[in-house]
Amino acid sequence: MKPVYIFSTIALTSLVILLTAPYLGLSTTLDSELASHILMQIRIPRALLAFIVGAGLAVCGLVFQAMFHNPLATPFTLGVASGASLGAALAVFFGLSFSFFGIDSASLLAFIGALTTISFVYGLSRFGNGFSPEVLLLTGVAVSFFFTSLILLTQYLSDIADSFKILRWLMGSLSIVGYDDIWRLLPIVTLVIGLVCFFRRELNLLTAGDEIALSRGVAVKKVRYLLFFSTSICIGAIVALCGPIGFVGMMVPHICRLLIGQDHRWLIPASCLFGGGFLILCDAVARSAIAPAEIPVGVITTLLGGPFFLWLLIRSRTHNS
Amino acid sequence: MLCTHHLTVEFAQKKRLDDINLQLEPHDYLCIIGPNGAGKSTLLKTLMGIVSPSSGNIIIADSPLEQLSQRQLARHLSYVAQSHNQHLNFTVAEFIKMGRYPHHGVFSSWETADQTAFDNAVALTQTEAFLSRQIPTLSGGECQRVMIAAALCQQTPFLLLDEPTSFLDPRHQVKVHQLIQNLNQQHQVGIIEVTHDINHAVQHSQQILALKSGKAIWTGQATDFLASPHLSEELYDQHFVLTKHPETGQQIALPSEQGYSR
Numbered sequence: 001m002k003p004v005y006i007f008s009t010i011a012l013t014s015l016v017i018l019l020t021a022p023y024l025g026l027s028t029t030l031d032s033e034l035a036s037h038i039l040m041q042i043r044i045p046r047a048l049l050a051f052i053v054g055a056g057l058a059v060c061g062l063v064f065q066a067m068f069h070n071p072l073a074t075p076f077t078l079g080v081a082s083g084a085s086l087g088a089a090l091a092v093f094f095g096l097s098f099s100f101f102g103i104d105s106a107s108l109l110a111f112i113g114a115l116t117t118i119s120f121v122y123g124l125s126r127f128g129n130g131f132s133p134e135v136l137l138l139t140g141v142a143v144s145f146f147f148t149s150l151i152l153l154t155q156y157l158s159d160i161a162d163s164f165k166i167l168r169w170l171m172g173s174l175s176i177v178g179y180d181d182i183w184r185l186l187p188i189v190t191l192v193i194g195l196v197c198f199f200r201r202e203l204n205l206l207t208a209g210d211e212i213a214l215s216r217g218v219a220v221k222k223v224r225y226l227l228f229f230s231t232s233i234c235i236g237a238i239v240a241l242c243g244p245i246g247f248v249g250m251m252v253p254h255i256c257r258l259l260i261g262q263d264h265r266w267l268i269p270a271s272c273l274f275g276g277g278f279l280i281l282c283d284a285v286a287r288s289a290i291a292p293a294e295i296p297v298g299v300i301t302t303l304l305g306g307p308f309f310l311w312l313l314i315r316s317r318t319h320n321s
Numbered sequence: 322m323l324c325t326h327h328l329t330v331e332f333a334q335k336k337r338l339d340d341i342n343l344q345l346e347p348h349d350y351l352c353i354i355g356p357n358g359a360g361k362s363t364l365l366k367t368l369m370g371i372v373s374p375s376s377g378n379i380i381i382a383d384s385p386l387e388q389l390s391q392r393q394l395a396r397h398l399s400y401v402a403q404s405h406n407q408h409l410n411f412t413v414a415e416f417i418k419m420g421r422y423p424h425h426g427v428f429s430s431w432e433t434a435d436q437t438a439f440d441n442a443v444a445l446t447q448t449e450a451f452l453s454r455q456i457p458t459l460s461g462g463e464c465q466r467v468m469i470a471a472a473l474c475q476q477t478p479f480l481l482l483d484e485p486t487s488f489l490d491p492r493h494q495v496k497v498h499q500l501i502q503n504l505n506q507q508h509q510v511g512i513i514e515v516t517h518d519i520n521h522a523v524q525h526s527q528q529i530l531a532l533k534s535g536k537a538i539w540t541g542q543a544t545d546f547l548a549s550p551h552l553s554e555e556l557y558d559q560h561f562v563l564t565k566h567p568e569t570g571q572q573i574a575l576p577s578e579q580g581y582s583r
Contacts, residue, residue: 198427205419208409211402214371216475217395217423262410 003266006259010270014051014277021047021280024288041178048182049241050174050283050297051276054248056189056238058275059196059268060231061249062256066203066264067224068133074249075235078140079117081244082147084236087113088243089154089166106169107240114236117143118229171296172243174283181241192234193272199223200264207262245298248275251305258312278305322346323368323398323479323511328377330360330367330535337363339535340377347478347511350501352522352543354515355532356557361515362403364532365481368513369400382478395423399472401465403483403515413459413467414452417442420474442473445508446500462493469500479511480504487517498525519561520573523547531556547572 022043064073075081087109124139151170155163176182196203202223205213213220235249252275253267260266282300289295323345330338338360345351353361366372368379370391379386381397389397399420409416420442421435443449446466451459459467465485472480482501486494502525504510516522522529522543529546531539539552546552553561553574560577 201419201422201425204411205422208411208416208419211366211371211400214391215369215395215398215400215402215472216419217390217392219391257410263415 003260003263007266007270010256010259010277011273014273017277017280018047018051021050021284024284045176045179045182046174046283047280048179049176049185050280052182052185052189053174053238053242053245054252054275054277054279055193055272056185056234056275057245057249057279058252058256058271059193060235062253062264062267062271063196063203063227063231064249065253066207067227068137069207069209070133070137071254072250073133073137075232076244076246076249077137077144078232079121079143079147080114080232080235081239081246082144082151083117083120084110084114084239085170085244086147086151086154087111087116088169088240089151092162092165092169093154093158095162110240111236114232114239117147118232118236122228168296169243172245172298174242174245174279174297175294185237185241188234188237192230193268195230196227197268199227200268203264203268204262207264243298245279245301247298247302247305248279251309252278254309255312322380322382324378324380325368326378326380328364328367328379329375330363330372331375332372336535338367338374341532341537343530345479345511345513348505348509349528350505350512350514350526351528351530352514352516352526353530353532354517354519354522354556358534359532360535361532362483363535365400365483365513365515369398369481370394371400392423395475395477397477398479398481399475399477400481401468401472401483401485403487409456411456412452413448413454413456416456416467417448417452417471417474420471423475438474438476442470445473445504446470461488462490462496465489465493465497466500469497473504473510477510479513482512482514484515484517486521501525519546519553523573524569524571547574 022039061074064075064078065071067073088106090113091106091109121136121139121143124143151166155166158166202213202218205216205218206220206223210220238245253271256267256270256274260270279297279301282304283297285304286295286297286300289300323343325341325343328338328341328343329336341364343351353364355361363372367374370386374386381389381394384393386394411419418431418435418439421431421438424435424438443452446469448463448466448470451463451467456464456467465488469480469482469485485501486497489497498521501512501514505512512526514522514526523546524543526543529539529541529543530537531546531552533556538556539546539549547563550563553559557576560579561574562577563572563574565571566573
């Protein structure tokens with residue numbers, strides 16, 4: 001099938017999800033004023049946030065996979081998420097409760113944690129043979145494990161209430177009220193996705209390998225620095241606000257690649273829309289499956305996405321052979 | 322014009338290339354020969370900006386290499402690597418079209434000049450028949466032609482080829498040799514080719530550069546190479562017998578069954 005048809009299908013589906021999700025499970029017995037308040041102040045912002053976060057995670061994951069020629073490379077594998085989580089855990093542990101331009105202390109520390117981790121991983125990988133993807137990935141994984149242990153330690157030393165707060169943060173959540181957080185996150189995510197779109201040709205060549213990219217004229221190192229830092233900042237901002245929502249960044253680009261092929265001119269917008277729609281769907285399931293209680297959305301993304309991904313993988317293997 | 326002055330490349334405390342001096346015009350055809358690990362591939366990669374030189378200069382069309390952006394460099398040189406990533410999930414057409422990258426800005430679209438370059442590259446390499454196929458489904462010979470087509474799409478005055486026929490059967494070897502010959506003679510593309518085949522180098526190229534342990538031990542007209550009888554033995558640490566090609570009468574070297582002892 002032509003990419004344009006597949007893309008249109010993805011775009012249409014995401015749009016339908018975006019438009020219908022806020023109404024899902026909205027009780028009709030409530031009086032109209034309360035219902036419209038819930039819709040405008042809770043449901044719509046939440047769907048929008050899910051869309052932005054999903055789109056950002058998917059596109060950043062796509063960039064990492066292309067840059068490092070590794071299907072498992074995501075900003076999460078490179079320790080950005082664990083750095084952010086450690087920041088948030090420390091904020092809870094030390095009982096910090098200040099706010100800075102309306103951003104609460106946990107988010108702020110998470111963002112600082114994410115940026116510190118990127119700089120640290122990047123700095124470490126500079127030793128030896130420069131900016132090699134393998135070294136960077138391994139450094140990221142090592143740092144990730146180290147920080148995970150520190151998070152566990154922080155949790156162990158906390159009292160029950162704080163420990164639960166940390167755990168809840170680690171599971172990821174999209175519950176917001178009002179639009180302030182959206183206005184903070186939207187510019188960063190839009191800017192980074194826009195930047196990634198500029199680099200669609202370079203990303204195509206990078207998937208073909210560094211040597212081919214260089215001989216076609218891509219300044220591989222420069223492009224990689226730029227994309228590495230900008231996507232990491234984007235991920236840092238997302239994780240700081242919503243916690244580490246796993247799997248979207250790794251899985252959505254893969255699914256899109258299986259559906260639409262390797263060309264980033266289609267792959268970037270497709271991942272963006274698919275990621276957005278997918279996360280709204282996951283969030284809708286998360287809040288309605290055992291209503292009135294809520295399942296952490298991170299749990300749902302993995303539960304829904306994992307089997308679907310496996311099915312797609314097996315299907316494409318049997319189709320090819 | 323492509324020149325190197327005292328080009329030296331060092332990594333892991335070892336000199337891979339030592340004081341290499343070259344001068345090539347866009348109609349030249351240079352073959353680089355030498356034993357494994359002599360630095361042949363390193364030389365091509367250094368020219369292409371994949372490996373950085375530790376000292377010496379590379380001058381391309383009057384500009385030093387370090388002053389050229391990678392994109393500018395890719396308008397002068399194109400490169401076909403030795404082994405290919407068979408997992409390139411692109412169609413042949415998509416992949417060849419990516420060769421136009423150095424001629425494009427962020428906002429530019431596919432224009433007539435691009436289409437002409439693409440059509441020429443496809444016609445020269447005879448890849449029309451499998452344009453819509455996925456690269457992993459190609460045979461070795463087809464794949465090599467696609468790689469050359471993608472490099473030709475760059476429309477550069479020089480083409481660097483790293484052992485372009487090593488993994489091909491005799492029929493496809495001859496086809497690729499003819500293609501390179503044709504590019505050089507009919508289309509004035511400067512060729513720098515790394516090869517293990519002394520006879521191919523002597524028969525088809527104009528100049529030969531013999532590398533051993535990173536040093537240029539001989540450079541000159543291709544036809545003169547076999548005239549100095551001990552040259553190939555010194556180069557490869559291996560005895561050769563010289564004989565005449567029964568068909569063309571040209572002198573050829575065959576590795577001797579006797580080993581080699583200094």
